[in-house]
Amino acid sequence: MIRKSFVFAISSALSLTIFTSTIAKASDYPRRSINVVVPYKAGGGTDAYARALAAAAKGTINAPLVVVNKPGAGGLNGAQSTLGARPDGYTIMLTSGGSFLLSTLTRNTKIDALKSFEFVGQIGQLKTSLIVSNDSPYKTAQDLINAAKDSPSTLRWAHSGRGGFHYIAGLGFLAANGIEAQDVPFKGGGPARAAIMSNQTDFGFIGIQQLKGFEEQLRGLAVNASTRDQKVNSVPSFKELNIPYSNISSPVIILAPKNTPKDVITYLESSLKTITKKPIFVEMLSKRGTAPAYLPAEDTQNVLMEMKSDILPILENLKK
Amino acid sequence: MEIFSALSFVLTSPMLIVAILLAAVVGMIVGAIPGLTAAAAIAMLLPITYYMDPLFALAFLYVIGKSGRYGGSIAAILFNTPGTAASAATQLDGYPLAQQGKAGKAMKVATISSVIGDFMGDILLIVGVGAIASVALRLGPPETFAIYFTAFIVIGSVIGKSIAKGLISALLGGLIAMIGLDPISGEERFTFGVFDLTNGIGLVPLMIGVFVLGEVFDQMEKRNKRMAALNTKAYDKNNDGLTWEEYKPCLPHAIRGGFIGSCIGILPGLGSAIAAFVSYGEGKRRAKKPEQWGKGALEGIAAPESANNAVSGPSMAPLMTLGIPGSTIGAILLGVFLIHGIQVGPTLFLTSKELIYQLFACGLIGIAAYGLIGYFGASQVAKLIVRIPQNVLYPMIFLTSFIASYSARGSMFDVLVMICAGVVGWFMRKYEFNTAAFIISFVLAKGTEESLRQSLLMSDGGLMVFIERPIALIFILLGISVMLLRIRSIRRERNQAENKELNNA
Structure with missing residues (x-):
């Protein structure tokens, strides 16, 4: 009995020291x-x-x-x-x-x-995607490309800031399809989404997840990737649409x-x-x-x- | 009406009431301490809300935001140092009133006006959330710019005695706002290769410096000139009460302020400070005795205080339905929604209708709570504060300004900015430049520039975009007509002054 409690005391003391020593290290951070x-x-x-x-x-x-x-x-x-x-x-x-x-x-x-x-x-x-508002005349990504080809440089598109991957992916998409459009940078995805939704711009490149909760207001034309998104799988990928794009994600x-x-x-x-x-x-x-x-x-x-x-x-x- | 069942639900849950009361008090305190903004307090308290029920968390933070906007007026009136940027307009008349021994009265006007404005905003939100959202959605960059343009002009009437000095102050504010990264291209501007400047100048250290430290320096300088003249007068028992006769002329200003604040709240990103100044400017323009404004007019408190609180309610509409946060507080509340898995967006009112109306109900009760506590408590605070001798009080404020400017972002550079801004603020006071115009144009300049340049990208550099779009056109015309009216009134004043001189001669 004595021995047992002795062992117990030793082991608990030991585990305590181990415990406290790890704690001691971790307890320095974060304080x-x-x-x-x-x-x-x-x-x-x-x-x-x-x-x-x-x-x-x-x-x-x-x-x-x-x-x-x-x-x-x-x-x-x-x-x-x-x-x-x-x-x-x-x-x-x-x-x-x-x-x-x-x-x-x-x-x-x-x-x-x-x-x-x-x-x-x-x-x-995160993956970006080509998005238009739900009342946009462009039903498919190809519609948009055709429209941009018919009247070059008249379309405007929104994104969350130049130098962001949405912007570069958008530029990549435009270049790959030989079309031109003017970008309008917004500060962040939320304001960019609102701009697309309210037709301030003709289309936009914003995160595919930004569609969630806005299904009635926005239409996803394509995901900028080789496969569909796991979560929002109703939107086709550029690859399956056979539309050239730049494979940039984040x-x-x-x-x-x-x-x-x-x-x-x-x-x-x-x-x-x-x-x-x-x-x-x-x-x-x-x-x-x-x-x-x-x-x-x-x-x-x-x-x-x-x-x-x-x-x-x-x-x-x-x-x- | 969902709001009534929500109200009865909230009123019958004691824990929620306790949370609202607590939030009202916390908001008042952080609002009253210069540099400690409601947004900072909410950010600090955010982690606690993870453990709360969503309604609890949202109501708690929402009410802090409301009462914090109000609490800022306390310091503005008592020490000439606004607790938050939103109350910078309040000090214009609040501090002169305090010097006349009418601090208690001023604070009561601030309380009543805040409550009026806040109620107006909330009722607009509850009644017209859908309409507000659709309006907000129609405001693209050109409209936003047109509104900023008008705001700049309306605010022009706070510019003060000397138009030249006022304009210089405003330009300086705009110039300081340009420091940092270009909002469109992201290139460095006015940074002189100094790394810390690439982040731009923060509003909090700038404001604390100009208003708080500037004021402390000013008091230090005046110390020998008028020994404790303020101390004996700041609180006068006879001037504590507020009669209906006194508040009556304030009421139209409070209601107009509430209206202006509500409208500005709809626009994502403009915020309380701008609402307060626009309301002050517009109030002064329409006032019966505009010459009294800035020297201690009670109306000069009613107008901005009601407007800055009225922003609170309507700004929730673009936040909840469009996912665009209109303010720092809005951004944090958005975070709370997301943390609790409440999907912000147009479907919010379908998926979480009950919760939203309960939140609105909490807001209404919160307004009543800070209103009552403020009305009966604020003059007690005033009584207490004026007992503190000036040679203890100002050093305390001095210390707080250092702590507050450091703690906002945990940056020593901000402390440096604050000290520099303090010296600038002191000189501006000394030579009668306009500190309020400086700060407000600092606040306005960023949004103005961003929306202007976004608009120009949309229009290939053409200005027609502001004329072709009806809402933008209306605001531009409004701005121009306010400007013409103002020119006319200035000329009239000048003529009158000249006539007087002629008569005297």
């Missing part, structure tokens, strides 16, 4: 709320991931995640503010990786999407300012893995018409690197 910078307006597709992440982080990360929307300039406003933040893990950025990468490539900025930040991981993927990634401590990154990375599996996360994204897609830090960086080599020739082409 206060973590700001998650979203460089887009609330209500857009990227924002939905941040809100879901913040809600699902409860119980995994022992501090609240506070979503801070810093919209503007195709996501660079937020990126720049994140870069300027102290690298202590209390400011991280959740961004649309494709848009972010493109912004850094097309704009005069010192930010290098692959080098300026520490990669934490990927939690999802992984939803999390970045931290350069020189954020390694153990903080690892902590966040493993937390992301846990969080993205949580039913609440899946459910929240599902309500918004998206789905989780986790990748660890290294793979995230590789995905972006591959995308960069795919995009560069397209960008060169667009310049011509």
Whole structure:
């Protein structure tokens, strides 16, 4: 009996030390709320991931995640503010990786999407789509292309900011089909969607998930991908329509300012893995018409690197 | 009517009432502390709402937004430092009133007017949410620009004594707003290669600097000149009460303010500060004694206070039905909807009708709550605050301004901006430049530029887009006619002044 309780005491003391030592490390971080910078307006597709992440982080990360929307300039406003933040893990950025990468490539900025930040991981993927309002005369993507060919440069199209992946994908679509149209940038997906809905522009490129809840107002003509979207599968893909396009999408990634401590990154990375599996996360994204897609830090960086080599020739082409 | 069953539901759930009361108090406090805005408070409290029932969470934050807009008036009146940008117009007359010992009276006018404006906005929302949404949807970039154009002109009447100095202040505000990244092309402007400037200048540090720190410097300078002259006068028992006779002339201003605020609330993105200034400008233009405005007219509080609260209700319509947040608070509320899996969009009123009407009911009760607490409590606060000696009070305000400007974005650069803005604000006061015109044109300039350039992209650079579209045309014409009227009244004033001089001579 004595021995038993002795063993128990030892083991509990041991487990306590192990427990406290891991806690001690983790309890250094996070000690206060973590700001998650979203460089887009609330209500857009990227924002939905941040809100879901913040809600699902409860119980995994022992501090609240506070979503801070810093919209503007195709996501660079937020990126720049994140870069300027102290690298202590209390400011991280959740961004649309494709848009972010493109912004850094097309704009005069010192930010290098692959080098300026520490990669934490990927939690999802966003696809853009060709959308018109429901009372638009264009019933199919081909209608739109024909109309644009009949009267060049008269059509207007909306997107969520130049340098964003919606914009580049849109330009890619126009170039691939040999048509021209004037773009009108809006600050974020929500305002761009409203502009399409109210026929301020003739069409637009916005996230496919933005159709959710607006099925009566908007008509999705095509998804900018080789396959249909998992969630919104009523809209055909460009590939199945045999319409040329640029295969540009956007992984939803999390970045931290350069020189954020390694153990903080690892902590966040493993937390992301846990969080993205949580039913609440899946459910929240599902309500918004998206789905989780986790990748660890290294793979995230590789995905972006591959995308960069795919995009560069397209960008060169667009310049011509 | 869904709203009545919703009201009875809310009134019979004690927990919800407690949440609303709590939100009313929290909103007033954060609103009253300069730099701590309702939006910041909501952002901080957002994580708590994850654990709440959706109605609870939404009602709590919605009411904080409402009472925070009102709470800003307290600091504006007492210390000449607006708690929020929305109450910057209130200080124009609020502070002179406080100096005359009428702080209690001023605060009561602010309370009643806020309640009137807020009720008007909410009733418009409840009755016409569908109509508001369809109006908001028809407002594209050209219409938005036309409205900004008109707002600029109407606000022109706050410009003050010297037109030249007023215009310089406004231009300076616009110029400061241009710092950062170009809203269309994303290129850097006026950043001089300074990295922090690429983010632009934040409204919160700029406002705290110009209004709060500027005021502290000003008080420091005046300290030797008039020893505690304010202290003995700021609270006068005899001037605490407000009679119906006194409020009567304010009522048309409050109602007009409520109307202006409601209309501005419909337009996504314009916001409370602009509503307050437009209402103040328009009120002054129509006032029986415009010369009293800026020197302590009770009407000068009624007009902006009612307008900034009236924005709250109607701005929910484009938010809920179109997914366009009209303000920071709106953006956060949108987040709450999404977090709780409530699909914002045109179908919201089909899928979550009950919840939405219950939220509206909570809003109505929230207005009553902050109205009652404010009416009976605010003068007590005034009484308490004026007992604090100035040499304790201003250092406290000084410290708060540092904390507030840092905590908004957690940035030391913002503190630097705040200090610089403080020095600028102090000089502007000293040489009678117009700080209000400076801030409001800073706020307006960004949206104006963005909508103008979007419109020009839509029209291949042609200006016809503002004339071809009826709503845009109406606003442009409205702006031009206000401008002509204003020129006429200025000339008349000048003639009168000249005649007077001639007569005297």
